[in-house]
Amino acid sequence: MYRCLSPCIARETSHVSMKRSLSCTAVNRRREWSLDDPEQKRLYKLYRPERVTPNKRGLDLLKTPSLNKGMAFTLYERQYLGLHGLLPPAFMTEEQQAYRVITKLRQQPDDLARYIQLDGLHDRNEKLFYRVLCDNIKELMPIVYTPTVGLACQHFGFIYRNPKGLYVTLNDNSISKIYQILCNWPYNDIRAIVVTDGERILGLGDLGSYGIGIPVGKLALYVALAGVLPEWCLPVFIDCGTDNQKLLNDPFYTGLRRKRVRGEEYDRLMDNFMAACTKKYGQTCLIQFEDFGNRDAYRLLDRYKNNYCMFNDDIQGTAAVVVAGLLAASRITKKKLSDEKFVFLGAGGAATGIAEMIIRQMESEGLSTADAYARIYLVDIDGLITKNRRNLDPRHEPFAKDAKDTKDLLEVVKMVKPGALIGASTVRGAFTNEIIKYMSEINPRPIIFALSNPTSKAECTAEDAYTITRGRVLFASGSPFKNIEIDGKLYKPGQGNNAYIFPGVALGAILFKLKHIQDKIFLLAARTVAESVSEENFKYGRIYPRLKEIREISIKIAMRVAEESYKDGSATLYPEPEDKEMWIRSQMYSVEYDELINKTYNWPEQDMKHGFPVPVVRRDSMDE
Numbered sequence: 001m002y003r004c005l006s007p008c009i010a011r012e013t014s015h016v017s018m019k020r021s022l023s024c025t026a027v028n029r030r031r032e033w034s035l036d037d038p039e040q041k042r043l044y045k046l047y048r049p050e051r052v053t054p055n056k057r058g059l060d061l062l063k064t065p066s067l068n069k070g071m072a073f074t075l076y077e078r079q080y081l082g083l084h085g086l087l088p089p090a091f092m093t094e095e096q097q098a099y100r101v102i103t104k105l106r107q108q109p110d111d112l113a114r115y116i117q118l119d120g121l122h123d124r125n126e127k128l129f130y131r132v133l134c135d136n137i138k139e140l141m142p143i144v145y146t147p148t149v150g151l152a153c154q155h156f157g158f159i160y161r162n163p164k165g166l167y168v169t170l171n172d173n174s175i176s177k178i179y180q181i182l183c184n185w186p187y188n189d190i191r192a193i194v195v196t197d198g199e200r201i202l203g204l205g206d207l208g209s210y211g212i213g214i215p216v217g218k219l220a221l222y223v224a225l226a227g228v229l230p231e232w233c234l235p236v237f238i239d240c241g242t243d244n245q246k247l248l249n250d251p252f253y254t255g256l257r258r259k260r261v262r263g264e265e266y267d268r269l270m271d272n273f274m275a276a277c278t279k280k281y282g283q284t285c286l287i288q289f290e291d292f293g294n295r296d297a298y299r300l301l302d303r304y305k306n307n308y309c310m311f312n313d314d315i316q317g318t319a320a321v322v323v324a325g326l327l328a329a330s331r332i333t334k335k336k337l338s339d340e341k342f343v344f345l346g347a348g349g350a351a352t353g354i355a356e357m358i359i360r361q362m363e364s365e366g367l368s369t370a371d372a373y374a375r376i377y378l379v380d381i382d383g384l385i386t387k388n389r390r391n392l393d394p395r396h397e398p399f400a401k402d403a404k405d406t407k408d409l410l411e412v413v414k415m416v417k418p419g420a421l422i423g424a425s426t427v428r429g430a431f432t433n434e435i436i437k438y439m440s441e442i443n444p445r446p447i448i449f450a451l452s453n454p455t456s457k458a459e460c461t462a463e464d465a466y467t468i469t470r471g472r473v474l475f476a477s478g479s480p481f482k483n484i485e486i487d488g489k490l491y492k493p494g495q496g497n498n499a500y501i502f503p504g505v506a507l508g509a510i511l512f513k514l515k516h517i518q519d520k521i522f523l524l525a526a527r528t529v530a531e532s533v534s535e536e537n538f539k540y541g542r543i544y545p546r547l548k549e550i551r552e553i554s555i556k557i558a559m560r561v562a563e564e565s566y567k568d569g570s571a572t573l574y575p576e577p578e579d580k581e582m583w584i585r586s587q588m589y590s591v592e593y594d595e596l597i598n599k600t601y602n603w604p605e606q607d608m609k610h611g612f613p614v615p616v617v618r619r620d621s622m623d624e
């Protein structure tokens, strides 16, 4: 069997090991970072945390996903750890196992089946799950993340197998009760939580407790795209009911069968949750808010951002990824952001967050705040936001225009003549062919972003955008679209998704123990992503880097987060690592199996002089 697998494996292996070679060109650094340099290799190994022997044996070990290696356990491990005879007698390398998994995945009838297969692997063998995900990120990100994760959430009651996160409900509404729930999680050293209350899952609306799939998917990307250790990550669902009648009638529904609670009781639950997390995991535990409904997203961000290490990904992460795309696009249009006019379809968390960050960027380019606001037009479900609007959200007030009320997007576009049209509305097809055509008549390179997720909610397809503009469009979408060929030229649409931002920001926040995450961090992250877009990307009409580059981009973002946060005192890791890149790399998750049999390492005296903090003990291996 191995003989027949081996040629493909050999090819896979050499490709993989090439990809894994740790060399890279570091941002703002003169030298190449490479493990080929003996001094760097010595330091890297030194600051890899110490290995420890798990106190698990036999079947217990095979049932522990973070330690299980299946048929890759060596004979020595099988004998030493009480596994002998529990496994088939043959051996497999991790490469062979990964090859077996991806082969099977490709044979599945559809993406939901692929999601279920990967979810099962995640339950059995964590390293292999991440190995397969990291090695095939372009192919598998659409499975563990948008769009398939949306489908999985919609069917969650049916496909639920094993717990992958914690559930905190209205019935646990005190700090001590929530603290007890946190104590039930098998890991104590939690450094990052992704939390949702399920009210706005992608563009699919209120999915109640089925929304747990989103924190699980986001945290899988923490590991795959930023090397955050899986045992540092905790997905949480806050159950305060659901207003989705279909779910309330669904016999398989997994959450509280009641309407959503609002107001004081809801706020108390959120306050207690934040306090319990900090009490259990410390002030620097990062809490990422994800897919909260419109009425709570900004409100909770404003309530907590100065008191906790937290951010709202839909507002801040999305803002950063869109500004990154716009900055990259400006290298092609030769226009600064402050020279453009913008029309947004949607004025919720995502659109307003983006618009506010564009204002900050325009100000940094020298435009006055008032002039910056004047260049941005917001259209929501009630039409163009004008000064005539009653009960205007205070956040929208500065964007309100002295203009005629209209709900017709084409009319707005004709009136404003924008350089960029940005959709975060959840309205499929809202960018009609006529609108796209008009954008291409008034702009040599029109910017059109259809950000709504999943694919079924996109404001237009990549095919329409590229075909109608004859390839001139600078396009991005929240969920991936296939490549398009026009007149023999290949276009590879970029994915304008916050996945370029949140893994790197989280990596920096976790490793350098940030007390708060300030807005400027997201602007820095945006600029870092924009700088990573190459001429090669432009050749294919893409204004974002390739997905497989995100892991390196996350390191760059984390370095900039660190530099900025030590300046303003929000980083609390001391002593401050002198070589931040080395420190970051040494702490990242490796998808190689750990050696499970303990070898101790004696730290030589002279190696402690390099300004690194004392290494933490964890179960990750020290690569040799």
Ligand SMILES: NC(=O)C1=CN([C@@H]2O[C@H](COP(=O)(O)OP(=O)(O)OC[C@H]3O[C@@H](n4cnc5c(N)ncnc54)[C@H](O)[C@@H]3O)[C@@H](O)[C@H]2O)C=CC1
Pocket: 200, 201, 202, 203, 204, 293, 294, 313, 314, 315, 318, 321, 345, 346, 347, 348, 349, 350, 351, 379, 380, 381, 382, 383, 423, 424, 425, 426, 427, 451, 452, 453, 454, 457, 477, 478, 479, 496, 497, 498, 499
């Ligand atoms: N690409 C990415 O990285 C991200 C994409 N998104 C996507 O953006 C979409 C919106 O997200 P949020 O702003 O957080 O939601 P939200 O619920 O806060 O806002 C939705 C907005 O769309 C507007 N809207 C709804 N129907 C409309 C219509 N018929 N015409 C015009 N406007 C309409 C609403 O008035 C509201 O302003 C979702 O599909 C979400 O998946 C969100 C975050 C990140």
Ligand SMILES: CC(=O)C(=O)O
Pocket: 146, 201, 202, 203, 291, 313, 314, 452, 453, 478, 497, 498
């Ligand atoms: C990508 C994302 O965060 C969203 O669609 O909500």
Ligand SMILES: [Mg+2]
Pocket: 202, 290, 291, 313, 314
């Ligand atoms: Mg989201």
